[in-house]
Amino acid sequence: MAEDLPLDLPDDPKLAGNITHFARALRRAGLSIGPGRVVEAVEAVAAVGFTSRRDFYWTLHACFVSRPEQARVFAQIFRLYWRDPRYLEHMMAAMLPAIRGVQEDRPATPAEKRAAEALLDGAEAPEREDGPQPEETMVEVDASLTMSARERLRTLDFEQMSLAEMAEAKRMLAKLDLPVPPMPSRRNVAAARGRIDVARTMKAALRRGGEADRLYRKTPRARCPNLVVLCDISGSMSQYSRVILHFLHAVANRRGKGWAQVHGFTFGTRLTNITRHLATRDVDAALAAAGAQAQDWEGGTRIGAALAAFNRDWSRRVMGQGAVVLLITDGLDRDDPAELARQMQRLQLTARRVIWLNPLLRWDGFAPKAAGIRAMLPHVDSFRAGHSIASLEALAEAISRPDDAGEKARMLAGLNAEA
16 A cells, blocks of 8 residues: 555545546556446445545555555555645656756655656646746757667666557567577487488398498488476566566467467565466566466575476476476565475486576676575576566577576676675
8 A cells, every 4th residue: 555644635526537637647558447346436436435544545546456466556656646746746747857957866666657657647747937047057959879769768767668669679679689509309300411210221132132322311300399488476576577588478479489389477475377478469468377376476585495396286287398397486485495495406417408587687796695596596497577678688698508607607606706
């Protein structure tokens, strides 16, 4: 729920109109709300009353929020609309370029920018008064040195994107490839060059009365490995997980790009197999079905227990033929670190490669101080950031290089130095 601030609600009959405008802001922020829900919300508030701010919040929450991932946006818009008038001014300033003055140091938290855009709905910030301003410093900007909007979007953190930026980012990710080099199998195919195929050569000779007129050759058949994705959907990872799953849906439905099959699993407090949902052609329907099946969105994190369930129930089914494992989590786990390390070691032994994407690597001063990260780091082959389009583009390059370790060596050196 939003911060516990004084709740000022109107005492006149305009409450129904205010709820309607509040629903419009939620709809602009991405929540699916129709007229029927607005009527239900007005009737619910009339039945429950609004003498208690907590009752009023949860009454509207029950009417307008239908999926776990919508709760954060609802809380931010509720705060903007009903609770803190000055907060809207802060978000108005946060959406302006910072070259004309000094803004507040506090950055927008997750969903704040989308919530502000939904409420502002194209409103522009008040212009400055005409005439000279006291102690005003004129700044001349060389536009030739600025990045293009697309280049800026590539490096922008997923959690700080607006609705329009997120939509454009998803379109860019839908076109991004995740190629993998094929690997040789035990089966052979006929080839012009390679080892001598003794069996085929002898069979051909027998058909000619024992005379071998040529040597047949063979080479190992190339095959594509499986991609196994283990995605953390806990509260700290929910925004990153949704974007990365959107990207992986495009990978799973792109034929002829190197992967035999793409298997997807989500985990928070429990493990959920969403492979069949990733195979759905419509991305919105696929992720909606996956979200409905995974009941632990934005909950706690039990990485060790989730990996134990995967190793016990699914490893033999999906890890054959040299599968590559993509582990997406921040590593903040409260379970026993020793058990987490054992499960990570078992996962690494059954996989061709284990690549760990951690959004926390976006911070320059990141250090593996958490017990869960320390337990997991030695048992991955590559340790990389996963917070932006640029980081996923780097992942595509890393998968094609079997020797890529990302930031693992640097992090392990830091751990050894502390020891």
